[in-house]
Amino acid sequence: MVPFLILLFLSVESISLSHADNVDHSSGNTTHLHFYLHDTLSGPNPTAIPVVQGATRYKGPGPFGFGTIIVIDDVLTEGPSLTTNAIGRAQGFYTIASLSGSELLLSMNILLTEGEFNASTVTVLGRDNMLDSVRELPVIGGSGKFRMARGYTLFKTYSANASTGDVVLEVDLYVTDSTSPNIDELVPSSDDTTSNGDNPSSASDGNKCLHLNVVMIFVVSCFIAKYLLVVI
Numbered sequence: 607m608v609p610f611l612i613l614l615f616l617s618v619e620s621i622s623l624s625h626a627d628n629v630d631h632s633s634g635n636t637t638h639l640h641f642y643l644h645d646t647l648s649g650p651n652p653t654a655i656p657v658v659q660g661a662t663r664y665k666g667p668g669p670f671g672f673g674t675i676i677v678i679d680d681v682l683t684e685g686p687s688l689t690t691n692a693i694g695r696a697q698g699f700y701t702i703a704s705l706s707g708s709e710l711l712l713s714m715n716i717l718l719t720e721g722e723f724n725a726s727t728v729t730v731l732g733r734d735n736m737l738d739s740v741r742e743l744p745v746i747g748g749s750g751k752f753r754m755a756r757g758y759t760l761f762k763t764y765s766a767n768a769s770t771g772d773v774v775l776e777v778d779l780y781v782t783d784s785t786s787p788n789i790d791e792l793v794p795s796s797d798d799t800t801s802n803g804d805n806p807s808s809a810s811d812g813n814k815c816l817h818l819n820v821v822m823i824f825v826v827s828c829f830i831a832k833y834l835l836v837v838i
Contacts, residue, residue, distance in 0.1 A: 635782070635783060636757075636780060636781065636782045637723075637752075637779075637780070637781045637782075637783070638778065638779070638780050639718075639723075639777075639778075639779040639781070640776075640777070640778050640779075641682045641683060641684060641693055641694070641777055641779075642682065642683050642684070642685060642686050642690075642764060642774055642775065642776055642777065643680050643681075643682055643696050643774070643775040643777050644680055644681045644682075644683065644688055644772075644774055645678060645680050645771075645772065645773045645774070645775065646680070646681075646772050647669075647676075647770055647771040647772055648767075648770035648771070648772055653678060653679050653680045653681060654676050654677070654678045654679075654680060654771075655676065655677050655678075656670065656674055656675070656676050657675050657676070657677050657699075658673065658674060658675035659671075659674055660672045660673030660674035660675075660702055661673055664705045664706070664707050665707050666702065666704075666706055666707020666708040666736070667707070667708055667736060667737065667766075667768060668707070668736070668768065668771045669768075669769065669770070669771045670702055670707070670771065671702065671707055672702050672703075672704065672705050672707055673701070673702060674701065674702045675699055675700075675701045676699060676700055676701075677698075677699045678696060678697065678698060678699060678700065678714065679695055679696075679697050680695065680696040680697075681695060681696075682694040682695060682696055682716070682718075682777075686764050686765070686774055686776070691720070692719070692720075693718060693719065693720045693721070694716060694717050694718040694719045694720070695716075695717045695719070696714050696715075696716055696717075697714060697715050697717060698712070698713045698714030698715055699713055699714070700712040700713070700714075700734070703733075708735060708736050708737045709733060709734070709735045709736070710733070710734040710735075710736065711732075711733060711734075712730065712731070712732060712733075712734045712743060713730075713731045714729075714730050714731075715727045715728070715729050715730075716728040716729075716730060716779065722751070723750070723751050723752070725750055726748065726749060726750030726751040726752050727748055727749045727750060727752065728745055728747075728748045728752050728755055728757075728779065728781055729745065729746050729747040729748060729755075730743050730744070730745055730746070730759055731743070731744065731746050732744050734761060736763070736766075739762065739763075740760055740761070740762055741760070741761040741762075742758055742759070742760055742761075743758065743759045743761065744757075744758050744759075745757035745758055745759065745779070745780075745781055748781065748783065751783065752781055752783050753783065754783065755781045755782065755783045756781070756782050756783075757779070757780045757781040757782050758780055759777055759778065759779050759780070760777070760778040760780075761775050761776070761777060762775065762776040762777075763775060763776075764776045
């Protein structure tokens, strides 16, 4: 009876460990970045281009109305002036998504081009009410140093020109990224990924755990049957 209990304990323990190995318990790291975004629609070199003109009768505080879509490749700088050091780009689009004309649906990738986060991106998607003094938008992902990022951005209007639509935003970006090596181990490389998106090495490891558990369960079942026959 004692050997049977020992084997049963080992079998259950092996099953629980095989599931726990893929759990990441790291708290991650939080990064705070402060910079300025220059959304320029005027002049010879605009970085924001309207591609769909909305209804002007629903025009808000700027020159565009409800339904307007503007594609951006805005400059990010350390200071509020364009002459300060450029640290990245804000690439994406925004849509005037309210009849009042003051609320935007903003979708953009913040591409960093300087320092330790060079070539990393943060993806922001959310509602931006231009009339609010501070607007909070969620971070929904990232790449590079910010892979699997979560967090939020705080936008403040530093300056705005109602006639041209040019705006400078002060941005505080708070990002929490998962930096545990377990995360990278779970991401298949291009060499290990098959055409249907499967990872052979991960599948092989999973099959090994499954086979081990099946064998242990079979052994335990044999002991149970033998014990019952002896009792009967």
